[in-house]
Amino acid sequence: MTPAPKMDKIPILPRRSKLNILSILAVVAGLYIAAAYLTNAAPDRIINGLPQIVNFVFGNLIPPNWGYYDTVASSLLETWNIALLATTLSVIFCLPIAFLSASNVNPSSFLYNTVRFTMNVLRTIPDLVLAVIFVGLVGLGAMAGVYALFFFSVGILAKLISETIESIDPDPLEAIRSTGGNTFQVIWYGVMPQVLPHYISYSLYVLEINVRASVVLGFVGAGGVGLILNQQLNFFNYGNVSLIIIMTFVVVTLIDMVSIRLRERIV
Amino acid sequence: MREIEITKPKKPPMYWVKLGGIVAFIIIAYSIAFTNLDLESSFRWEQASNMLQRLVLGPFTDAAAIERIPELFMMMMETVAIAYAGVLAGSILAIPFAFFASRNIAKRGSIGGKGVLNGIRSFPELLFAIIFVSAVGIGPLAGVLAITINSVGMLGKLYSEVIESIDQKPLEALRASGAGKIQVIWYGVLPQVLPEFMSYALYRYEIDLRSATVLGMVGAGGLGAPLIIASRSREWEQVGMMLLIIIVVVTLVDILSRNIRKRIV
């Protein structure tokens, strides 16, 4: 038998990767300590907070005030309408943007980069911030919500679809170009058939996102269920708050479920 | 020349019913939306252009806004910290949930695990934040809690998808050598999934940084609160400055996180 390699301590990991792992862990932990300090949210406070939350839920939120049902329902309908209109607008307007930001369709790299950059910046602005701006621009009400969600979701949708466009099979496009087709014909006969199922599916996905986002718009006066939620919170009317939360949860979940079902069928 | 006749293939029996249903739904949905919604707008060009001007140029010209940069930057750092503390806690707590929700690990129990994660996910994050703010008071703690629980739901699902797609063969080898369940997970599953877990956690951080700004608007700490206050009092220079800070920080974090993610997988 060959003699065993002589070593006093056999490391399982080579020293270098052990150092790597340790330093990564140290950075992660160090950042956490800094974050816990900045946010006053050390683990002990989190643990102490849990009973408070349970108390609040069972002491204040339960029972919900069912009599408030009508108001909530009409607010939720407004929320849904805002989401639907905003999604419709972004579904329409995202298409040209998506084609402009797809490198395999758009030959101009200047245009491509400009559009991409604009969309990237747009996507960093949180939905509620957009709502604030549009409330300033068009005044309180649902219209501000529609605009905010439109600008919020058009960036997401354009990105998703441009990525789909970039990943399609290039052969059919080449075939159409070779028969002398122009850019629009290439798009219509080569690209659209390939991306259509994804387009529909992503549109539904964005509808889901917009429904969730439109819940909060009311906090800044852009219409929908957030408006009454904010009101009732300020009055400490927790029975009503509780009903709003429950009904919103049910509606959001239902819309999600239907939409996910449809999306599974499509792709 | 003779005409060539082709008959179109018959559609499946329920096709027209379904199509009709969808079209009817769409028509009804839009007519409700347009009649029910109050689409009034008080848009006026001169007012809007004035506001946009203050919003876009203000951060660079308005002295009051520039003066507040250090203060606002620290508040953004608080938002960054809220997202970090929340996602880190969430990304660790999500691991056991993910194992319980994975078909190949928890077997039939995974249906229950998936149900819990679905439940958490379908509850809008902001509602969590509202409940937490009311329960533990205004401040960043509520934001951390909301982000933690939300990322448990999101990451738990993504993690469990990773776990379900791993190579089963090494697990069989470990089981064949008499390793226990926990040892199989530690030596067979985790080494296969950890890089993906880390990558997803970073991805989640990018998203949660955005939502952390929003959470501040309901009192859950960070830059959100001053943003709401400034916009209520129509101090558009201030709003513009805060927006600028958000955009810059979020973009930097995105770039950093994307580079790390590329290295990991």
Next chain:
Amino acid sequence: MIEFKDVSLTYPNGHQGLKNVNLKIEQGEMIVVVGLSGAGKSTLIRSINQLVKPTSGELMVDGKNSLAFNERDLRKMRTNIGMIFQSYNLVRRMSVLRNVLSGALGRTSTVRSLLGLFKHEDKQLALRSLDRVGIAEKAYSRADQLSGGQQQRVSIARALTQKTKVFLADEPVASLDPPTSHIVMKDLRRINREDNITMIVNLHFIDMAMEYADRIIGMRNGEVVFDGPASEVTEKTFEDIYGRPIKEDDKISEQDEDNAETETASHKEGDSV
């Protein structure tokens, strides 16, 4: 010692994988199981460590009926049986050494293994095992950076680190090219000779089976249709086992038959000395 007493196995879908198998395997034997695809070779081997569980009969391992074992006894039995797989079954992202050390998990407490605190002697054994299959210098490489043959030798080292008296090998060379196959088979036979470890190996190629086996078990449709010393085996025996004439595909070497046979013969002589 392993003994099959009238063992049968019916898969959940009703397919009969094993039919009344009776076998007695002594310590230190080098056994090759042959048979056409679907004959039940894997089923036979996997029922020994119960990766599949026989549905009737008795399977005696060291004098105890393993089919009656509870979860704990079963795990304990498995720690005493090493297994080598066709596709190596390594954790590809883990280092070679950690893969090899995972063979020692069965005798390492859960807490120790979570912390990676393997005993020094286990680490020593892991390195020595790697050295025995000739790839000690790869200990700190990631498993997926190795060639197929090297990966299979890692999995042999893993089984060695398990410190067992029995190796099961389910087509250990089916994913390897002929020269590498011979290296791996030679490693297995050397371990069999040096450590007196029982080897039960599934093979596809008849010339390989003849070259490395002491005893050959032939299977067809879940039944053992041949069981005897390799020295008694001729091409006719294989034709009986397979139920069809032997084809070129059944052999690993592309040399002409005469050559292959003399080579096999000389190897046999060399071994028996």
